[in-house]
Amino acid sequence: MQLTGSRSGRNKARPEGLAERIYLQLKDDIFSFRMLPGDKFSENEIAERMDVSRTPVRQALFWLEREGYVEVFFRSGWQVRPFDFEYFEQLYDLRIVLELEAVKRLCTMDVTPEPLFALQSFWIDEPRLEDGQEVSRFDEEFHMALVAAAGNGEMAKIHRDLTEKIRIIRRLDFTKDARVNATYSEHASILLAIMQRQTQEAQRQLQDHIAVSKAEVRKITLHMLHQARPEDEADTPSS
Structure with a gap:
């Protein structure tokens, strides 16, 4: 190791x-x-x-x-x-509850919070990144920014702690090019629905987006974990 x-x-x-x-x-x-x-x-x-x-x-x-x-x-x-796959699935369930509530609150605001325009710039206007691990980091920031923009500091704190607990799963999810491309498209659709105050549509798209990542939890194998280890360390034996 x-x-x-x-x-x-x-x-x-x-x-x-x-x-x-x-x-x-x-x-x-x-x-x-x-x-x-x-x-x-x-x-x-x-x-x-x-x-x-x-x-x-x-x-x-x-x-x-x-x-x-x-x-x-x-x-x-x-x-x-x-x-512990059951533990991770429970964390994903909690994540869905928090983020759906955040989207509901964002859609009822009279003025679009400034952080959403920054998200639009990154996920829609700017050139796409190709490195999966880098996209994974920005994916975390996207979801945390949505919850923070909803205006409840305690809810945002719980969500930040939750985000760290599932980080290792999300990083595995972003080892696939298809997931990187899908993340850009899905984030763009979620943002546009929020900005157009389409509450039910924004919530539906967000829930579907998270559900795909949640489903990947059950597909993770020991082989996938070893593949994820950096190449220069993959052959190093554990103690």
Whole structure:
């Protein structure tokens, strides 16, 4: 299992800042498939690779455990938490509820919120991006911007947290060119329906759009996960 980290010398940062750096790096390794669901590892391995002591590593891992990304086995070390497909489907159901309500509120506004014009510029007017992972990032921003523009800060916060929890699934979805092209077309249709205050049509298109991504969850296999690992790390064995 490949982990990334600095070998440029023992990090002298304060413990809290060091643990946070390790936490962010490990989370990125998980989201980028350098660490796959089910991969096992030890605190010593991460400490060695990142050239730090075990104390900030342990703190970072407990943060990740609390968020549901890793789990600990006291006799055999740690592992990246395997996919729980029912859990992801429940998150998608919640996502649909939040975003449909946001669209309903946007369609009843007298004035179109400014963020929607920025979304229109990116998804309709500007040239399309081709890199799937880059499009995945902008796809997240599209949906978060819709919810934020609806004006309920607490709803937007819950949606942001939800977005991070399903990020790993969405990144797998965007490894396919067809999904990239469909995302552009579907986002454009959703935006136009909202701007034309077509509430039911906008909600229908949004629900269909999310349902396709949700359906991909059940198609994910271990083979797909290994294919998603960066090529220069694909042959690196897990510990």
